Amino acid sequence: xxxxxxxxxxxxxxxxxxxxxPGGHGPRNWSxxxxxxxxxxxxxxxxxQTMDVCRLRGLSVADADRLLAPVYAAKAENLPVxxxxxxxxxxxxxxxxxxNILMAAEARLACMRQAxxxxxxxxxxxxxxxxxxxxxxxNTGMALESGLDPEVVTNVFQHNGHRKLGRLxxxxxxxxxxxxxxxxxxxxxxxxxxxxxxxxxRHEMFRAVGVLKRGLAKGLDFETVYATxxxxxx
Amino acid sequence: MKKHDELIDRxxxxxxxxxxxxxxxxxxxxxxxxxxxxxxxxxRQRPWMIPxxxxxxxxxxxxxxxNRVRPAAxxxxxxxxxxxxxxxxxxxxxxxxLLGTFNNWKPGDIVLNGPDxxxxxxxxxxxxxxxxxxxxxxxxxxxxADPKAATLRPDGFGNVNAVIQVYxxxxx
Numbered sequence: 001x002x003x004x005x006x007x008x009x010x011x012x013x014x015x016x017x018x019x020x021x022p023g024g025h026g027p028r029n030w031s032x033x034x035x036x037x038x039x040x041x042x043x044x045x046x047x048x049q050t051m052d053v054c055r056l057r058g059l060s061v062a063d064a065d066r067l068l069a070p071v072y073a074a075k076a077e078n079l080p081v082x083x084x085x086x087x088x089x090x091x092x093x094x095x096x097x098x099x100n101i102l103m104a105a106e107a108r109l110a111c112m113r114q115a116x117x118x119x120x121x122x123x124x125x126x127x128x129x130x131x132x133x134x135x136x137x138x139n140t141g142m143a144l145e146s147g148l149d150p151e152v153v154t155n156v157f158q159h160n161g162h163r164k165l166g167r168l169x170x171x172x173x174x175x176x177x178x179x180x181x182x183x184x185x186x187x188x189x190x191x192x193x194x195x196x197x198x199x200x201x202r203h204e205m206f207r208a209v210g211v212l213k214r215g216l217a218k219g220l221d222f223e224t225v226y227a228t229x230x231x232x233x234x
Numbered sequence: 235m236k237k238h239d240e241l242i243d244r245x246x247x248x249x250x251x252x253x254x255x256x257x258x259x260x261x262x263x264x265x266x267x268x269x270x271x272x273x274x275x276x277x278r279q280r281p282w283m284i285p286x287x288x289x290x291x292x293x294x295x296x297x298x299x300x301n302r303v304r305p306a307a308x309x310x311x312x313x314x315x316x317x318x319x320x321x322x323x324x325x326x327x328x329x330x331x332l333l334g335t336f337n338n339w340k341p342g343d344i345v346l347n348g349p350d351x352x353x354x355x356x357x358x359x360x361x362x363x364x365x366x367x368x369x370x371x372x373x374x375x376x377x378x379a380d381p382k383a384a385t386l387r388p389d390g391f392g393n394v395n396a397v398i399q400v401y402x403x404x405x406x
Contacts, residue, residue: 046338086335087390090367093339094377096391104390139365146387173365173399180385180397203401213384 026065033061037068040075042085050085053092067098070105079112080138108145115140118150122157122168136165139172148179152189159193170202171195174209181213187222315360316400320368322346322380325353327372332357334368334395341371363402367395 027033030051037047054064067088074081087108091101115137140153156171171192178188191212195205208229215225322330332344336359348355355370367387370378379386383396 049338049340086338090333090335090339090389091391093333093341094389094391094393100391107390145390177385177397177399180387206399206401 027061030055030061033065036065037071040071040085041081046085046089050089050092053089057092057098059098063098067102067105070102070109074109074112077113077116079109079116080134080141083138083142084108084112108141111145112137112141114144114150115153118153118157121154133165136169136172139169139176143172143176143179146176146179148175148188149185152185152192155189156192156196159196167196167199167201170205173202174205177206177209178212181216183212184222187226191226314363314402316363316402318359318361318398318400320346320357320359320370320380321382322355322370322372322378323353324355324370324372324378325349327355329373330355331371331374332359332368333371335366336361336368341374346370361400363400366398366400368398369393369395 027036034047034051037050038044040047050068051064054067059067068085071081071084071088073079074084084105087105088101091104096104118140119133119137143153144150152175153172156175157168174195175188175192178191179185183191191208195208198204200208211229212222212225215228216222320332324330327349330346330348331341332346333339333341337343344357344359346355346357350356367389368380369389370380372378377393379394380396383398385397386394387397389395
């Protein structure tokens with residue numbers, strides 16, 4: 001009976017504390033804001049750095065909290081957090097206006113959301129594989145943010161080749177690189193599917209990409225370089 | 235049932251005394267193992283306890299030995315660092331900084347050495363394998379994407395960052 005009363009008393013105290021806490025009103029000071037950010041999965045050093053820069057920029061606690069809203073959203077939706085935090089840090093370091101930083105962070109968050117939908121539709125992989133798809137999610141989101149055609153991503157994800165999450169994640173990293181290098185979408189799709197069929201690891205993929213880039217830099221067309229790719233890579 | 239009751243009644247009323255050495259003779263007739271004191275718990279369990287304890291000790295020694303021999307394999311693997319060389323030609327600059335995803339875009343964290351006689355600023359950074367974006371900050375005000383970088387990426391703020399994929403050739 002006494003134990004039951006103790007449990008009830010403890011429950012009442014916890015409930016009372018929760019109701020009294022300013023959860024609905026946001027952090028009241030920098031210390032509370034740091035505490036809120038400490039459980040996001042980024043390092044304490046990074047949180048401290050971000051808070052310091054926010055303070056130096058003259059942001060209020062409420063403004064800084066609003067700026068970090070995309071990070072909180074990412075955490076709540078089980079999306080990569082670090083890359084969104086990085087975008088905010090980058091904007092702060094580059095002295096970009098707060099509105100523009102928020103827009104860039106929101107844009108990255110949107111890409112991560114789109115990536116999550118695409119990753120969840122991969123046959124026999126889907127959603128809910130713990131921390132495994134984090135790299136795939138992030139690399140896919142970054143590739144989409146760089147402007148890679150989502151159809152290329154979908155085609156690669158639906159391909160009947162190897163479906164190891166790590167291989168797909170590296171394929172997305174390669175896809176972004178090829179896109180930024182100016183490769184055509186169809187060529188990117190073809191290269192990625194070839195890489196997956198050959199079960200290449202990250203190093204092998206980038207070695208092959210190097211051969212492709214050097215060939216194109218010499219003025220050769222894609223077909224010519226591609227035809228000699230596997231001979232050159234050996 | 236009634237028959238048993240009668241028998242018990244008759245036995246209770248039976249008045250013949252047992253011979254004086256009856257108890258001694260009964261005890262003498264019993265086999266020796268029935269009259270000897272019972273052995274202790276250890277003695278009873280010994281036949282199988284000794285090999286069991288020996289096996290457990292051997293297992294403990296093996297487990298400790300494994301942990302002692304390969305601590306690196308069980309501990310979280312340290313990130314493989316790859317030395318990367320950054321360079322910018324900025325002959326008139328007073329200071330060149332390097333900011334990127336590898337240092338959380340922290341101003342003042344990595345300051346390049348230079349300029350050398352030909353106006354080059356350099357920094358050597360050990361990075362874990364991965365993909366990084368970076369940019370140079372010249373004299374605290376000019377943001378310059380690495381002109382030698384093979385890949386440039388829009389930064390979402392109207393500028394571009396250089397992109398590097400760092401990987402250890404020896405791991406390939």
